[in-house]
Amino acid sequence: MTRDDIDAVAAVRVRGWQTAYAGIVPQSYLDAMDAGADAERRKEWFDAGGKRVDNLVATDGAEVTGWAALGPYRGEPDDAEAGELYAIYVRPDRIGRGTGRALMAAVRARAGERGFRSLRLWVLADNAQALRFYERAGFAPDGTDQIEMYDGVPLKELRYATDPA
Template sequence: MLLRLAQPDDAIAVARVHVRSWQSAYRALLPDDYLDQLRPEDRAAQYDFATLDPRKPRTIVAEEDGHIHGFATTSPSRDTDAADHGELCALYVDPTQWGRGIGVALVTAARTHLAHAGFRDAVLWVLDGNLRAERFYQRDGWASDGVHRTDTVWGVTVGEVRYLRPLSAP
């Protein structure tokens, strides 16, 4: 498995992983009709994998035999009360690849990227009720700080809980 920074040509492959992951992981958490209408082409148009601006999100992909199986996106935290933190904005693995360690490799690479960018701590947001994700992040040393928010993502309003983690050790 090769972990590398996403390139502009990766947009549609990353979007396919993104949409399939949402459709599987969030099936019981978001309306079926909403999930069924998601299209990778719509999502791919929103990615900017060409930027080198350190203040903008950066995406790491997990590639094997020319196929992207997952990705992690990091950036400086968007939370005003955690402005000195890095943020894991997204981590998705194609559902056909779950259980192979790709998520662990990606979250480790994302943490390393944030640490190299100078961050000592990181935040992430988990969709309310996403117990699989909560367990995954807890095993990686993340802990909820009890902060909840309502956000609009891809045109749907969701509840989320925030997790924090030091980047130096689990």
């Protein structure tokens, strides 16, 4: 991802959230998401150096169609060999056309290049489409879960893991 991609990445992320989590995450939370504000935060983060995160984009010509971010696992600090897929989103009109699979292949390759021995992610337990996608990509639940709050509503997240190769 370049700085010039950030506006498009923010739009993909926000629209991805609003589509993927409709009926799961409170609508008030989804309605409050703003691609412009998200882009401004990302530009500040990008300009500050990016904090060891790889941001990968999928494109069709000059058009950004998907985005993924990965880096060191944010959980147990003693697990320095674990990586984490922080996010992967595809423009809703591109779902089912190979963009997500291509991004996931790039994520796994980059995780291997970075020397991560495992790759983890968090997924909402009620997001059946994402669960299927991750399982087809070789991820499996590892028995760890957590509760995240969205506009005061507790939602269960499952941790999935795989080898990066």
